[in-house]
Amino acid sequence: MKYIFCLSSALIIMGCSAAKADQAAERGLSLYSDLCSGCHGEGLRGGSAPSLADDNFEYGGSDSDILTNISRGIEAAGMPAFDTLNNGQKQDLLAYIRNGSELTRAAKPIDNVPLATSGIKAEDFVTGLKNPWGIAPIPGTNEWLVTEKAGRLLHIKDGEKIEISGIPPVYDERQGGLLDVAFDPDYSENGWVYLSLSDPSEDDPTAAMTMIIRGKISNNVLTAQEVLFEARAEDYIKTGFHYGSRITFDNDGHLFFSIGDRGKKDMAQDVTKPNGKIHRIKRDGSIPADNPLIGEAGAYETIYAYGNRNPQGLIIHPDTGVLWETEHGPKGGDELNIITTGKNYGWPAISYGRNYNGTVLTPFTAKDGMEQPISQWTPSIAVCGLDVYTGDLFPQWRGRLLAGALKYEQIRLIDVSGNQYGGESIILDKKGRVRDVTTGPDGAIYAALENKIMRLSPQ
Ligand code: HEC
Incomplete structure (x- = not known):
């Protein structure tokens, strides 16, 4: 697999010699887990013996110092000698330690997030929904379009639910179904409504x-339908997972959308597959001439960035134009990313998460040529749905991100300035799994939960 990339894709920066070093570090990881992690902690993070991930070596940090300390031990300090290891094994351990020192420049997990729910009134806005997935206010009104995963598109008007017919069939299995909904930035002139679905x-x-x-x-009928993006027939997949599928627009006529890895993690690194990617098209479905993979043999030219696991939050910040993305990690390692053109976000080669059964998925949290998240949530909050708060009811929050969480049943308010992360707080807690969140036309915050939409306003 890596070999093919070396030949065919200059964009996959994981070069051939880097791949060799990776293999050494992978062997080093398994030795480390057997012999060293009991004292130095998992992932080099430190335990009864100090962290080896921080580039701070009291007994000497050169390659030969480290190799010597492993062979001879540091008796007085309680570090045993590993003189039975052969040179190759010691080199592998060194490769793993060197890679791990990158942990220090990497995103730290977020903890001690303050609960800031006091002073906020959270009330039901619409009840009696079944798995609402995407919510969007109809521009210029306080009426809403809501997708239900099973395939219904509803127009919510004064508490009434009006079903829109003519929606194409969806594959409503596991995580698939009718997913996001969004309005054209020029909706009042052109009337376009955008939908994502598992086809x-x-x-x-x-x-x-x-x-x-x-x-x-x-x-109440969806007419004049156009397919804007459709994968090649051979790229349809039978797993029921990770459709991604959030939609957002910039001011230059582009539409961005996400596709998750569909449970086929290695495909996230393969630009000839559509899954595990952020895509960019024009609003009519045509491909922008400056997309990063134009002319790349076999590639989906709609790809804007790759190496993403399951991006279920995607929003252009209206003040800065920054494209923010949230994605589910495996077990741990949910990410907040800034997406930029042609970049590789590293899944599954790097991750802060583990396999669901707790085993190591990759020893790496960082690699050259792969982007680090702006922040990451370990343990996973199951981050889903993302918007920028732009209303007037909470003026002090304007410009901050609103991120939903399924597992933690929360809305996180994330302070960002430019492309910097400035901390976060919890503004809705334990009312149910949050699938989508958005600023409403009245300045309140609206969130789609499993069977309803809630409205948050100042008390
Ligand atoms: C029984 C516990 C134990 C085990 C097992 C162990 N170490 Fe250590 N190690 C220590 C202690 C204690 C120190 C010294 C800590 C101090 O004085 O700061 C140390 C120090 C080191 C240092 C020097 C760190 C520095 O600051 O310069 C290296 C490198 C090291 N260990 C690597 C390893 C490797 C690789 C393994 C597995 C092959 C391993 N250790 C296994 C306890 C252990």
């Missing part, structure tokens, strides 16, 4: 892939 394959209805369409609502 069942024509050949095999148990295989699906994220698709992006648009249409216009007329007499």
